[in-house]
Each structure stands twice: as structure tokens, then as C-alpha cells.
Amino acid sequence: MILDPFQRLGRTGLDFLERLGRGHLFLLQVLAGTPGLLLRPRLVIAQLYSVGVLTLLIILVSGLFVGMVLGLQGYNTLSDFGAEESLGVAVALALVRELGPVVTALLFAGRAGSALTAEIGLMKATEQLSGMEMMAVDPMKRVMAPRFLAGFLSMPLLAAIFSAVGVYGGFFVGVGLLGVDEGAYWSQMQANVDLQDDIYNGVIKSVVFGLVAAWIAVFEGYDAVPTSVGVSRATTRTVVHTALAVLGLDFVLTALMFGD
Amino acid sequence: MVDERLKTSRIDRDAVVEIRGLHFARGERPIFDGIDLDIVRGSITAIMGPSGTGKTTLLKLIGGQLHPDSGSIVVDGEQVPELGVGALYQLRQRMGMMFQSGALLTDLDVFDNVAFPIREHTKLPEALVRDLVLMKLQAVGLRGAAGLMPNELSGGMARRVAMARAIALDPMMVMYDEPFTGQDPISMGIVVKLIRELNDALGLTGIVVSHDVRETAAIADYIYLLSGGKVVDQGTPDSLWESASRWSQQFLNGEPDGPVAFHYPAMDYREDLIGGGSA
Numbered sequence: 001m002i003l004d005p006f007q008r009l010g011r012t013g014l015d016f017l018e019r020l021g022r023g024h025l026f027l028l029q030v031l032a033g034t035p036g037l038l039l040r041p042r043l044v045i046a047q048l049y050s051v052g053v054l055t056l057l058i059i060l061v062s063g064l065f066v067g068m069v070l071g072l073q074g075y076n077t078l079s080d081f082g083a084e085e086s087l088g089v090a091v092a093l094a095l096v097r098e099l100g101p102v103v104t105a106l107l108f109a110g111r112a113g114s115a116l117t118a119e120i121g122l123m124k125a126t127e128q129l130s131g132m133e134m135m136a137v138d139p140m141k142r143v144m145a146p147r148f149l150a151g152f153l154s155m156p157l158l159a160a161i162f163s164a165v166g167v168y169g170g171f172f173v174g175v176g177l178l179g180v181d182e183g184a185y186w187s188q189m190q191a192n193v194d195l196q197d198d199i200y201n202g203v204i205k206s207v208v209f210g211l212v213a214a215w216i217a218v219f220e221g222y223d224a225v226p227t228s229v230g231v232s233r234a235t236t237r238t239v240v241h242t243a244l245a246v247l248g249l250d251f252v253l254t255a256l257m258f259g260d
Numbered sequence: 261m262v263d264e265r266l267k268t269s270r271i272d273r274d275a276v277v278e279i280r281g282l283h284f285a286r287g288e289r290p291i292f293d294g295i296d297l298d299i300v301r302g303s304i305t306a307i308m309g310p311s312g313t314g315k316t317t318l319l320k321l322i323g324g325q326l327h328p329d330s331g332s333i334v335v336d337g338e339q340v341p342e343l344g345v346g347a348l349y350q351l352r353q354r355m356g357m358m359f360q361s362g363a364l365l366t367d368l369d370v371f372d373n374v375a376f377p378i379r380e381h382t383k384l385p386e387a388l389v390r391d392l393v394l395m396k397l398q399a400v401g402l403r404g405a406a407g408l409m410p411n412e413l414s415g416g417m418a419r420r421v422a423m424a425r426a427i428a429l430d431p432m433m434v435m436y437d438e439p440f441t442g443q444d445p446i447s448m449g450i451v452v453k454l455i456r457e458l459n460d461a462l463g464l465t466g467i468v469v470s471h472d473v474r475e476t477a478a479i480a481d482y483i484y485l486l487s488g489g490k491v492v493d494q495g496t497p498d499s500l501w502e503s504a505s506r507w508s509q510q511f512l513n514g515e516p517d518g519p520v521a522f523h524y525p526a527m528d529y530r531e532d533l534i535g536g537g538s539a
Contacts, residue, residue: 123366131363134323135377135425136352138345142380 019223026144026219033138033145043146044153051112051147052154056161058111059104063162066103067169070094074170075178084174088185089192091170092163096193096202097258100163102250105209108155109242113217116147117238120221121231129222139222148218155210156203163202201257208249213242274301276433276465277322282331284314284321291317293489294331299433304459304466306476309486310511310520315469316360318486319435322467323355324348336432353381356426356434360441362418364410370397370421371406377428396424400454416447423454433465434458440472448475455479473512477501485511487520 037044074090120143123129129139167189174180193199217238224234277299284292291314299305307315320326321333324340333340338351364373374393378384384392397403400420410418419439426434436455440448456479459466470476477483477497485493485500485508493500493508500508510518526532 126366127359127361127363128365130325131357131359131365133325134352134355134357134359135380136349137377137380138349 022223023215023219026222027215029140030144030148030215030218033141034149036141037145037149043142044149047146047150048154051116051150052158055108055112055154055158058107059158059162060165062103062107063100063165064169066099066162067091067095067166067171068173069169070099070166071170071173071178075174075180084178084180085184086188086192087170087174087180088167088187088189091174092167092189092193093198095163095166095170096198097205098250098254100159100166101202101205101209102246104159104162104206105155105213105246106243108151108158108210108213109217109239109246112151112154113213113238113242114235116151116214116217117221117224117235118231120144120147120218121224121226121234124222124224125226125228125231144218144222148214151214151217152207152210155213156206159202159206159209197257201253204257205250205253208253209246212245212249216242216245275299276301276336277467278332278334279322280332282321282333283329284317284326284331285329286317290489292328292331295486295489295491297484297491297494299465299467300482301432301465302459302463303481304455304468304479306468306470306480306483307486308469308471308473308476308483308511310471313486314489315471315486316437319357319437319467319469322435323352323357353429354432356429356431358419358422358426358434358436358439360438362410362415362422364413364418364421364425366410368410369406370402370408370410370413373410373421374424374428377425381429392428393424396428397421399427399458400424401450414447416443416450419443419447419451420454423451423458427458427462427464430462431464433467435467435469437469438471439468440470440475448472452479473514477512487511 070091071087074087074094075084078084078086078090120129123143129143132139132142171182171185175182175185220234220238220241221231224230275298277297279295279297282292282295283290295318297307307318309315317326321328322335322340324343327341335351336354338347340348340351343351364370365376368376371393374396375389378389378392382389394403394406397406400423402417402420402424405413405417405421410421413421423434423436423439439451439455443451452475455466455468458464468476468480477500480497483494483497483500484491487507493503493505495503500512503509503512507519509515510520516522
């Protein structure tokens with residue numbers, strides 16, 4: 001009786017490790033299925049549309065508003081020091097280094113990741129994946145790999161679009177509404193945003209987040225308990241796990257990239 | 261109990277599927293406890309038994325989707341549990357399977373569902389694919405429904421589409437998982453007729469898993485009755501109706517009580533009422 005909590009803790013730990021192992025094996029199987037997609041690009045293009053293009057609207061709108069808020073908050077803070085001319089560089093660095101990859105990954109998990117999990121989970125619940133296997137069609141190659149690859153490719157592009165739109169959002173507020181000099185906004189940005197340190201590192205972050213978000217979304221769908229409750233829980237797990245993984249990884253990557 | 265004469269003569273014939281000493285458990289719960297059975301080429305063999313006896317699991321074991329704990333499953337001369345992925349997928353191209361739910365791909369219409377295995381496994385020109393698909397749909401009476409989506413089909417129609425898809429690659433064997441469950445009489449009659457006629461016309465071998473006694477007995481050449489992880493009886497439909505087995509009689513006649521008890525095991529009723537046992 002007294003050992004029950006320890007047993008439960010041990011079981012939970014073992015379950016977690018088992019699932020982690022299963023997830024990694026799944027990723028290897030999916031990666032092994034991706035080279036074959038070179039011969040069947042249509043499968044990936046169809047998924048790029050549903051995963052990437054259909055996520056574009058929420059990215060554009062969110063990017064614009066995040067940029068506008070950054071412009072407003074940045075102006076209020078910088079104007080205290082008479083440094084409102086630096087608004088452009090502040091907005092750009094915040095977006096390119098942090099908010100672009102992170103917020104895009106969170107939005108991606110909410111819009112595309114959850115949809116991927118639900119779709120694959122329902123395919124499992126309605127025996128479509130099992131049916132494919134019996135038709136000698138490997139679901140890893142036919143279903144998982146195109147969706148994973150589309151998510152992985154979409155994320156960095158969406159993050160780049162988010163940052164670009166955000167920069168314009170900051171411009172509208174800072175230059176258009178608050179009177180910051182237009183030349184200073186762009187020139188400071190051009191002078192202080194470094195291709196290597198800022199842009200490339202931001203891209204690396206979005207690539208890593210894309211891998212993690214697509215992996216979690218596809219795995220959770222494939223691993224879902226094939227019932228309506230199981231699919232519902234898997235969809236929730238996709239959003240929660242992606243958010244936690246992205247925020248945790250963001251700290252690690254930021255420490256590696258920018259911590260001296 | 262078991263018709264030894266039929267059993268022996270059956271084994272002597274050309275078997276597409278040979279199962280020997282099959283053991284399979286889910287966790288601690290044994291599903292099969294040493295099953296032997298043969299599916300003869302060109303015949304329709306029914307696997308029957310109450311719900312939860314592992315009939316669908318048996319189809320998954322034959323198709324290599326599950327691995328047995330021990331025993332052998334030979335399909336068309338190949339030991340299924342020992343096959344690598346490539347060889348297993350080659351073998352599956354010679355099998356068709358009709359799932360209980362139909363398992364149609366919900367983002368494809370009827371035509372594309374039937375065309376799916378053909379497009380995946382052949383490089384036939386699209387004009388030929390179209391002709392093949394229309395022929396398969398004509399065989400199940402649904403050529404006119406080629407443009408419908410799965411959510412626009414009735415349950416019976418979905419199973420007929422699944423049947424057309426199962427025979428799309430002209431397999432040697434088709435497995436039907438509960439093909440009659442939840443069907444109205446007309447749909448059920450159509451499915452019964454199609455299974456028998458397609459089997460005879462295309463020279464298929466059919467395995468029907470079902471607990472619908474009359475429909476299955478009407479088309480099966482041979483029946484295995486499963487219960488408690490074992491083959492409890494087997495024979496032709498006629499021989500089973502006359503079987504001396506109490507279990508077979510209870511199952512085939514749908515009797516509510518018998519070897520399979522009506523009451524779930526419980527403590528003594530009187531004692532439970534008077535003694536106020538914990539319910």
C-alpha cells in the first residue's frame with residue numbers, strides 16, 4: 001500500500017519512456033518514407049496546400065497585429081530614452097529572432113497540427129490505415145510522410161511571412177501613426193539586423209520548430225486510441241505538447257545562439 | 261463432434277491458407293489457444309463464433325497485420341509471420357479484404373477508391389484504369405455511383421464499393437469481415453449474392469467472418485465455429501446443423517441459454533439478496 005505512489009510514478013515514467021521510444025521509431029520510419037516522395041510530388045503538394053496555404057490567413061493576420069503591438073510598445077519604451085528612431089531594428093529583431101518562429105509554431109500547432117492529428121486519428125479509427133496496409137500500401141509512405149514533409153517545409157516559410165508582415169505592422173503604427181521617421185525605421189533595421197546572427201538563427205529555429213510540430217502532429221494522430229475520445233485527446237495533446245516543446249526548445253536554442 | 265471424414269478430406273485438398281497450432285494473446289487474455297484450420301482454394305470458408313472470439317483478429321493474423329505468439333500461418337505457400345515487409349506487401353497484393361466498416365478513403369470518391377490499389381500497384385494508363393474500375397463497379401451494381409463520396413453512400417453501398425475495391429487487383433483470395441452486420445434485408449441479400457457469385461465467377465477463395473448464421477450458411481462451403489480460443493466444431497453447413505455438439509446447436513439456433521450461460525458468473529442469487537453482498 002505504501003509503495004503504491006512509487007509504483008504509479010514508476011509506471012508513468014516507463015509509459016513516458018516507451019512512448020518517447022515509439023515516437024522516435026515512428027520518426028525514423030517517416031523519414032525513411034520521404035525520399036520516395038520525390039517520385040510522387042503531387043502527394044506533398046496536396047498537403048502543402050492544406051497544411052501551409054490554409055494556415056496562411058491566420059499567420060498574416062496574427063503577424064500584422066503582433067507587429068503593430070511591437071511598434072506601439074517599442075515606441076512607448078524607446079521614446080523614454082529618445083531612441084524611437086531605433087523602432088525598426090527593435091521590431092525586426094524581436095520578430096526575426098523570437099516571435100516569428102515561436103508564435104508561428106504555436107499558431108501552426110493550433111491550426112494545422114491539430115487538423116493533421118484529427119485527420120490521421122480518424123483515418124485510424126475508421127480502419128482506413130488498416131485498409132491501406134491490407135491493400136499493400138504503406139501508410140507511413142502514403143499518408144504520414146507527405147503530411148510530415150509538408151508541415152516541415154511550411155513552418156519556416158510561414159515564420160518568414162509572419163516576420164515580414166510583422167515588420168510592416170510595426171511600420172504602420174510607428175511610422176504611419178506615431179510619426180517615427182520612415183528612413184530611420186528602415187535604415188536602422190538594415191544596419192543592425194545581421195544576416196548570420198539574426199536571420200539565419202531565426203531560420204534555424206523555425207526549421208527545428210517545424211520538425212517538432214510536424215512530428216508531434218503526425219505521431220499523435222498515428223498513435224491515437226481509435227475512438228472519438230481518443231482522437232479528441234490526441235488532438236489536445238498535439239497542441240499542448242507542441243507548445244511546451246517549442247517554448248522549451250526556444251530557450252535552449254536561444255541560449256546556444258545568443259548566450260555568450 | 262468434429263466431422264473427421266470432412267476434416268481429413270479437406271486437408272487433402274489444395275489449401276490457400278493453412279494454420280497450425282496458432283496461439284495468440286492480447287496482454288494476459290488468450291484469444292487463440294492452438295487453432296488448426298485450412299482454407300481450401302476456390303471455396304468459401306466461414307469463420308463463425310460469438311462476438312469477441314477473435315474472428316477479425318484471425319483475419320489480421322492471416323493478413324500479417326498481427327503476429328502470432330506461436331504456431332504457423334501459411335498463405336499460398338508462404339509463412340506469413342516470417343515474411344519481411346516487402347514480401348508481405350507482395351503477398352497482400354494477392355489478397356483482398358472487405359472491412360466491416362468498408363474502410364473507404366473518405367477524401368476520395370467511389371471511383372478513386374476502387375482505382376486506388378490499381379494506381380498504387382500498376383502503371384496502367386488512365387484510360388485502362390477507368391475501364392477496369394467501371395467493370396468492377398458494374399460487377400457490384402454501382403457503376404452509376406462512381407462520382408459519389410463515401411459519406412453519400414448507404415452502409416450496404418459502402419460495403420459493395422469496398423468489395424469492388426477488394427477485387428480491383430484480381431486477388432486469389434478475399435477476406436470479408438462481418439459483411440452482413442447492420443444491413444437491411446435487401447442490402448444483405450445483395451451482399452450474400454455478390455460474395456457467392458464473385459467467388460465463382462472470378463475463381464476466388466473467400467473467407468467470411470460472421471455471426472449471421474443463415475446468411476453465412478447459405479453461401480459457405482465449409483464452416484469453422486470458434487469459441488474460447490479453440491475450434492469447437494467444423495464441417496459443411498448441412499453437417500453442422502446436425503452436429504451433436506450442444507455448443508454448436510446453441511449458436512446455430514440462437515438459444516439464449518446452454519453451454520454459453522445466460523447469466524454472467526456471479527455469487528449465489530439467494531445469498532446475494534439475503535446476505536446483502538457487495539454489488
